[in-house]
Amino acid sequence: MDEVAKLLDMAPIRVYEIATFYTMFQLKPKGRYLLQVCTTTPCWLRGSDAIMNACRHAEDGKTFTVQEVECLGACVNAPVVQVNDDFYEDLDEASIKRVLEAFRRGETPRPGPQVDRQTSAPEGGPTTLRSA
Numbered sequence: 001m002d003e004v005a006k007l008l009d010m011a012p013i014r015v016y017e018i019a020t021f022y023t024m025f026q027l028k029p030k031g032r033y034l035l036q037v038c039t040t041t042p043c044w045l046r047g048s049d050a051i052m053n054a055c056r057h058a059e060d061g062k063t064f065t066v067q068e069v070e071c072l073g074a075c076v077n078a079p080v081v082q083v084n085d086d087f088y089e090d091l092d093e094a095s096i097k098r099v100l101e102a103f104r105r106g107e108t109p110r111p112g113p114q115v116d117r118q119t120s121a122p123e124g125g126p127t128t129l130r131s132a
Contacts, residue, residue, distance in 0.1 A: 023069045037052045074089050083111075088112070089114065
């Protein structure tokens with residue numbers, strides 16, 4: 001980061017401020033899967049504490065690294081965890097454990113809602129604008 005500051009002709013603290021503020025910048029080596037757990041109010045109200053505990057239990061620094069983050073923008077499908085580039089939504093303790101076990105086995109679980117819902121439609125399918 002000091003080299004970036006020199007290159008941009010700015011005080012190193014300015015680079016450090018940015019790098020430590022945004023969660024997209026990783027300052028230490030991470031495991032193969034970075035688990036970013038949203039703990040903002042909608043996720044917290046729907047059980048992100050249990051999700052965080054399950055992720056922390058799985059964290060080993062080699063396979064999984066856990067990071068608490070602010071809103072991941074999927075509040076309607078809370079709680080949500082971003083695993084590398086994919087979002088896993090509508091989680092509970094059992095479903096996040098299934099997702100993590102799949103990753104441990106070398107599989108890639110289906111991202112998105114982990115319940116019977118398409119994107120952010122109601123569970124079980126649409127309830128309005130249905131043909132008569």
